[in-house]
Amino acid sequence: MSKNLAQKLIESHLHSGSLEPGSPIELNIDQTLTQDATGTMVMLEFEALGLPRVKTEISAQYVDHNLLQTDFKNADDHLFLRSACRKYGVWFSRPGNGVSHPVHMSCFGIPGKTLLGSDSHTCAAGSMGMLAIGAGGLQVALAMAGRPFALTMPKILGVRLEGELPPWVSAKDIILEMLRRQSVKGCVNKVVEYHGPGLANLTAMDRHVIANMGQEMGATASVFPADEVVRAFLRQQQREEDFVALAADDGADYDETDTIDLASLEPLIACPSSPDKVVPVRDVAGKTIYQSYIGSSANPGLRDFAIPARIVEGRHVDDAVSFDINPTSRQLLEEISRSGDLARLLEAGARLHQTGCGGCIGMGQAPSSGGISLRTVPRNFPGRSGTADDQVYLCSPETATASALTGKITDPRDLDMDYPSFTEPDQLPDMRPLLLAPQEIPVEVELVKGPNIKPLPEFDPLPDVLSGPLLLKAGDNVSTDEILPAGAEILPLRSNIPAISRYTFSRVDENFYQRAMDLKGDCFVVGGENYGQGSSREHAAIAPRYLGVRCVIAKSMARIHRRNLINFGILPLLFEQPGDYDKLDQDADLEIDDPIAQLEPGKPVELKNVTSGETVQLKHDLSAEEIETLQYGGLINEARKKHLD
């Protein structure tokens, strides 16, 4: 039977289960990726597992998030991660090397391999025929320990790309068109596989743009074939020997299908404050902007910097605009320095920032009060920029640059100039010599733990009767940025759960922490649709659990966050009838009798609203393995117990 590429990648790594969509499967993991904001916790978890060395083919740790060192904490974390890499056999990418996703793709991406990463945009590596999935840190730690990765067999959505992009329209506009069609929850439990003749003119880094933001649609993964374009990319990276040709079988089917005619696309823009509020740029043109921002894992390619440089050549950006350039890798910065594109940007008035994630994760570059910011980044969740009343729009480098020149939101086709050309260089400097490679022969290494690096808290299993107040009732599409924000103030606390828990839900309800501390007991949280979308940060589960949250009830949940809740012993339940959401008021006293025993297949879970006297029917979508994890009170407890047995 002919198979699509996603099915082939899954089948070749299947540890257990079948290709039946919706069934539980386990995948063997070849590679892992961690970044510093999630990685310190991963390394503490790996330490707790007690293994001497990782069992993957490649594990790589990047320092790209917490680069603003305003006190000792981030620097201490970097040193801790370096020591953990040396101890456990992990590649270490130092600060300044760049954003994990493009650097991993350049250094380690191999078609046909599986990659599990503690960053939600890990799916970007699907651009080169990998099966790349974002997950909570603890699951990545277990993959580093050689354990297979459990998930629900996704449906495969085949998206056929036809035709060729017009001038001034680029890869970002393709994924914005996808978001316009799919919304931020349209691809939950799906893999999006791109195919068709339109691929021929999309470079591997163009595909990265599209694969990366699969996460914004809730997709489990994005998959592209490994074709001659990928071979050219590997040749450019001096790794052609790693190329393997991979594609769907002729006549392969998909569970769902869609088609995009590239020639019909125009410049698009996602309005504040959700990546799926997509409209044509011309619909919002003319608004005065504070900022134009180039960079991030969502536009990491050379052309994403070279095209802007050639647009602004010989001109000055508007004197009121902050034109912020965020190189995505050391390789890219070297190349634009050599090619003259960096000088072109600087001469036009650009601000060049440190190589890394930068303002995308709220590490600097926050816009002015209520100021409009055009960004090539993947997300515009409210306040993620660091400014509470931000107005962040997501767009292509072309649109961001045109708007920097005029000072207003501008369709780049209205610049009245020829679309600049750019040709990828045949070869780029190999970045691997500037990563610290695992030692062949392990040496005795002591973990370097600064004073802010605290042990993981211990968590009990669920009680026989789970009762407590509904401490927070939230709306639809609550992201992990709202459950546990990032940004320059909070990210440095990622290795210290007691300290970071103070910020739990602070963007939604600034008194949440205090109420939880006053309660000092078990409690519930309720959400609407797509609860926990966005970042893979497991702190959005650990910190609530630390504050007493034992059960989250929602209309629907995002994949990674749902699993993080389970990993830390929080029971994720769903409304049987979405309308019952209205029956639960904040502060109501809730109760679930014998919660684990109620988790039987096909049976409802009964929630008593003690305050109103009503009973609400809930359901669950937990696998037997996930229920077992909850019985232990989380995955660390389970791993420890099973290891002891």
Next chain:
Amino acid sequence: MSKNLAQKLIESHLHSGSLEPGSPIELNIDQTLTQDATGTMVMLEFEALGLPRVKTEISAQYVDHNLLQTDFKNADDHLFLRSACRKYGVWFSRPGNGVSHPVHMSCFGIPGKTLLGSDSHTCAAGSMGMLAIGAGGLQVALAMAGRPFALTMPKILGVRLEGELPPWVSAKDIILEMLRRQSVKGCVNKVVEYHGPGLANLTAMDRHVIANMGQEMGATASVFPADEVVRAFLRQQQREEDFVALAADDGADYDETDTIDLASLEPLIACPSSPDKVVPVRDVAGKTIYQSYIGSSANPGLRDFAIPARIVEGRHVDDAVSFDINPTSRQLLEEISRSGDLARLLEAGARLHQTGCGGCIGMGQAPSSGGISLRTVPRNFPGRSGTADDQVYLCSPETATASALTGKITDPRDLDMDYPSFTEPDQLPDMRPLLLAPQEIPVEVELVKGPNIKPLPEFDPLPDVLSGPLLLKAGDNVSTDEILPAGAEILPLRSNIPAISRYTFSRVDENFYQRAMDLKGDCFVVGGENYGQGSSREHAAIAPRYLGVRCVIAKSMARIHRRNLINFGILPLLFEQPGDYDKLDQDADLEIDDPIAQLEPGKPVELKNVTSGETVQLKHDLSAEEIETLQYGGLINEARKKHLD
């Protein structure tokens, strides 16, 4: 009578007074410089003065300090400054253009002109034959309003430079040798004038290195002649027409003299945590470092980046070292990008940061807990880096780079390689087109004030009887970094006195703010020698005044801070007998009867220690004009009253 250059510069701008050292003089000011961390307050003050437009030849406002935008505050300040520049006829240098001192020198420096700047390192422009003086913001606002600048006629210290620097020894080692000789207080109320044959091989930017750190010796200004070297610099900046030859008269005398034989110098380093703890690098060689830091106003020249690039070419820096490169100007970054030096640094593993003051002012790049940081910056006061237990050493770019390669403090002569060569380019890009020039014809501009930009507090004159507790007793050499710290957390509050006052003395006594709030009344502060050294920030006077500090008593005081105290109505007094410092315990109740009336020339001021019953004799060094300012309760009150009359 033959005069030295400092006397000639002073005489040509004398508004009142004579050249008798120690006598009060007033100088006409041609140019002003403000940066963003002090400039928002300057612009609020200028607004309070009610003038339509500045009266200087050139006033320029730079945004170089508060570049880490972690929320709306810094971005709002940038927009406020831009609007104030447009309203008042001030040049505006946008974020990304670079550090005020080298940019001002490149764009506006003219031999023979006076420059007053609200940044203590304004003295750097003495490198090109200017009389450049750092001052509190309010005095700069008054200079912008056309008022002369009052100071004590300094003694002139003539330093003769002889011979030529050996390989691996550079300008930074000359100023470190000066600091070794003079200490951090040796040049209070002195101008340091460099002359002699050793100047011939020091470029204008080399001289900037030396002039800049005159502030670290407490000097009022640093002065170099305007010779052919300065002409070459102006030609490089495409401004040769601004050159004026200036030098001391033949046979000119100095109040004090010193000589340095450049050939005898070796690489020097200032140990934690004072710029005058200078020893040969070899005395501390071998210590493991966390960080090596290139940049800042203390080493802003092209050669300060090009020489490191050529040292590391073809090598990798130690994999445990953070090698932080901080370009000082847009022009410099463009040039090292074009020359290949930037690529050389990146290939070696450097982290490139945003152009500006960066980690020098605690805006990122804080070292790890207790980690050693080698920096080419001007200051290593405790905690200024952002890490409380920091170990910051000050050194040349050569020493910092050699240490980055080895991972340990290293004398660069021990690298076993030839000293790289560097030749200044004949011409560099003109930076002025990227500054926003004052409008020829003023237009109606509204000041853009974000929600964090608060009005200046109103302050009363001194009471008839000044009484209150000694709320803080501090030691010697307390810097303004300890009175009111900088750094990424606190600097964004520079436009908001109530908010920033929470951090007053927080590095010295974390309960000071709470005790002041509990007191809600007048109080005293006591310090030792050289109280208030370092930065010119007037917030170190305004915030204590806001909290009730009405009188500071010390053994001696730094020039700029002493004047800032007066400007905001705080009475600065000195111990008649330094030993009486020991008679005042913290929390003692103190009292001064009719303080203004006691300020008579040559008469002591009596301080009653109500708690012990003793009386302590104090003295003052206030001019008649300063006493008048204190009578009004500060300079703003005075300016308003006089304007109203």
